[in-house]
Amino acid sequence: MKGRVILKRLIFLVLFLSFVFLLFGEGKSSSIYVKTNEGRRACVEGKIFLRIPYSKKVGMDAIAEKYCGDKKLVKDILKYNPRPKKGSYKEVRIPLELLLPSYQIETIFALFKEDKRVEEGFLHKYNGESFETLAKYFCSSSLDAGKLKKSLNGKLPKKGEYLLIPASLLSKPFANLPFEKKEQSVKSSQKSSEEVNQSPPQIKEYSVEEARKLLTYGKDEEGEYALYHLSQGEALYSSVVVRFTGRLFASEVNGLAMEIAKRSKIDDVTSIPINYEIKIPLEYLLPQFYPEDSNTYKQWLSHQQELSTIINTYKNSSLDGVVVILDPGHGGVDRGAINNKVWEDSYVYDIACRIKEGLESKTKAKVYITLVEPTKGFKIDDKKYLSPNKKAQILTHPPFSLDSSLATKRGVNLRWVLANSIYNNLSKERVTTEKVVFTSIHADSLHPSLRGTMFYVPGSEYREQKWSANYENYKELKGNKTFSLSQKELKTAEGLSTQFSKKLEGAFKKNEIRLHPYSPTRDHVVRNRKAWVPAVLKYNLIPCSVLIEVCNINNKDDANLLCDPYFRQKIANAYIEALIQYYS
Ligand SMILES: [Zn+2]
Numbered sequence: 199m200k201g202r203v204i205l206k207r208l209i210f211l212v213l214f215l216s217f218v219f220l221l222f223g224e225g226k227s228s229s230i231y232v233k234t235n236e237g238r239r240a241c242v243e244g245k246i247f248l249r250i251p252y253s254k255k256v257g258m259d260a261i262a263e264k265y266c267g268d269k270k271l272v273k274d275i276l277k278y279n280p281r282p283k284k285g286s287y288k289e290v291r292i293p294l295e296l297l298l299p300s301y302q303i304e305t306i307f308a309l310f311k312e313d314k315r316v317e318e319g320f321l322h323k324y325n326g327e328s329f330e331t332l333a334k335y336f337c338s339s340s341l342d343a344g345k346l347k348k349s350l351n352g353k354l355p356k357k358g359e360y361l362l363i364p365a366s367l368l369s370k371p372f373a374n375l376p377f378e379k380k381e382q383s384v385k386s387s388q389k390s391s392e393e394v395n396q397s398p399p400q401i402k403e404y405s406v407e408e409a410r411k412l413l414t415y416g417k418d419e420e421g422e423y424a425l426y427h428l429s430q431g432e433a434l435y436s437s438v439v440v441r442f443t444g445r446l447f448a449s450e451v452n453g454l455a456m457e458i459a460k461r462s463k464i465d466d467v468t469s470i471p472i473n474y475e476i477k478i479p480l481e482y483l484l485p486q487f488y489p490e491d492s493n494t495y496k497q498w499l500s501h502q503q504e505l506s507t508i509i510n511t512y513k514n515s516s517l518d519g520v521v522v523i524l525d526p527g528h529g530g531v532d533r534g535a536i537n538n539k540v541w542e543d544s545y546v547y548d549i550a551c552r553i554k555e556g557l558e559s560k561t562k563a564k565v566y567i568t569l570v571e572p573t574k575g576f577k578i579d580d581k582k583y584l585s586p587n588k589k590a591q592i593l594t595h596p597p598f599s600l601d602s603s604l605a606t607k608r609g610v611n612l613r614w615v616l617a618n619s620i621y622n623n624l625s626k627e628r629v630t631t632e633k634v635v636f637t638s639i640h641a642d643s644l645h646p647s648l649r650g651t652m653f654y655v656p657g658s659e660y661r662e663q664k665w666s667a668n669y670e671n672y673k674e675l676k677g678n679k680t681f682s683l684s685q686k687e688l689k690t691a692e693g694l695s696t697q698f699s700k701k702l703e704g705a706f707k708k709n710e711i712r713l714h715p716y717s718p719t720r721d722h723v724v725r726n727r728k729a730w731v732p733a734v735l736k737y738n739l740i741p742c743s744v745l746i747e748v749c750n751i752n753n754k755d756d757a758n759l760l761c762d763p764y765f766r767q768k769i770a771n772a773y774i775e776a777l778i779q780y781y782s
Contacts, residue, residue: 617636
């Protein structure tokens with residue numbers, strides 16, 4: 199009797215499990231969920247979807263309108279969203295092909311962060327997928343698996359290597375992704391690194407005043423806009439989006455370009471006729487490009503005027519009495535930006551070591567550094583390819599090794615904790631505030647069309663007046679975990695940092711280092727419609743503090759430059775020249 203009960207239960211269990219497997223098996227085994235930059239969920243559940251938080255208040259019509267551009271698509275969306283048995287939807291999933299282009303881009307670059315659309319197709323970092331799965335992701339149907347296999351000669355690469363999905367096989371959302379035209383990259387890759395170093399910037403530089411003159415303003419049923427006429431050789435991404443809206447990150451530049459293209463009734467962003475009227479919605483513009491009579495512009499202008507009155511009064515061209523705190527970004531498990539066979543941590547560390555060496559041998563400045571790679575010390579490395587800084591540690595007391603998942607967040611915070619502690623000790627020794635300079639050194643990972651150096655300064659309106667560091671056991675925080683700056687001190691910091699940054703711009707130009715063509719000095723980062731100041735600057739007490747992004751690792755030529763020890767030395771030389779200028 200007992201045996202039969204168990205057998206019955208067993209049969210039931212097997213039947214039940216196979217039923218569950220039938221229901222979910224296909225999708226579940228290969229499901230992937232990734233949070234997008236905008237906080238929604240991109241996922242693969244058999245197909246690629248974007249999951250959007252649902253509330254009854256908003257309703258399905260509004261979701262279809264916003265994400266697909268048409269209320270009528272509710273029916274199609276519901277096909278992928280069976281009604282929940284209890285309560286209402288928590289999320290609504292929309293398949294890639296129904297999404298508007300900017301949401302397609304959001305989804306694609308959340309799922310395939312390191313992938314790239316190129317002229318020949320889509321470069322995918324291989325992660326062990328079968329031909330069928332690849333076809334399901336990137337092609338119109340899984341039936342394309344055979345063609346894909348043929349185009350790859352039947353071979354799949356090693357995990358982590360790139361494979362090319364040919365343009366002819368890409369499904370519409372992937373085929374429509376913007377890419378750099380090949381002509382340019384072929385030309386530049388043929389140059390020797392020496393030539394690349396000396397080549398003038400490709401994009402003409404404009405001052406804010408000159409760029410303003412290129413815009414007119416108008417209003418239609420969709421709202422206010424700025425009007426720009428595209429000149430010969432200009433691309434929507436760089437000449438409009440990057441220049442006038444300040445967006446720099448690939449998915450955002452691409453997304454906004456698509457949105458502006460739609461607003462301007464452009465079907466094909468790769469062939470926009472010369473002189474075509476581009477409408478940029480007013481709310482995306484940087485404040486300096488708002489209409490002259492707008493409050494936004496007036497406020498921006500008066501802020502600039504106020505900053506220009508804040509100047510450093512300490513003068514000593516041998517840098518006697520000057521203290522420089524250098525902060526090489528990343529290290530340990532946090533290697534920073536990685537692309538084109540280069541990564542941030544060891545290369546920016548080498549630049550910091552070169553600056554340290556130069557300042558100590560040629561000037562009277564005292565140098566502190568926030569981080570060390572113990573296996574290398576502070577030795578300059580003239581090799582092209584540098585090994586990662588695996589053992590890097592922040593020089594707090596005790597030191598903090600960047601070898602765990604805490605590396606990124608705590609690692610960043612301990613940098614400003616350390617800098618603030620050095621600064622407070624210097625103040626006790628009566629070193630005046632103007633004599634201290636903080637510089638964090640990084641390399642960017644921006645839209646691949648962008649090249650050159652950028653400088654971030656702490657924009658006062660993006661900071662707080664009071665903040666704290668809640669870490670135990672660091673000598674740097676003994677007795678004082680809270681920090682504050684008055685409104686006036688925040689303004690002074692922005693003013694002095696901007697003044698130093700302008701000296702950096704000058705010295706970099708003089709040394710023929712390419713600067714970012716549009717506003718190389720910026721007081722905040724724009725991403726996901728949010729604006730902020732990087733934490734090492736935001737929570738830093740030192741009035742003169744600048745973060746340098748030496749070049750853009752996502753651009754192949756810039757990545758090559760970073761591998762060139764001559765370029766790294768040029769950066770160090772230019773930095774020291776700028777510092778001497780600032781104190782002369
Ligand atoms: Zn960085």
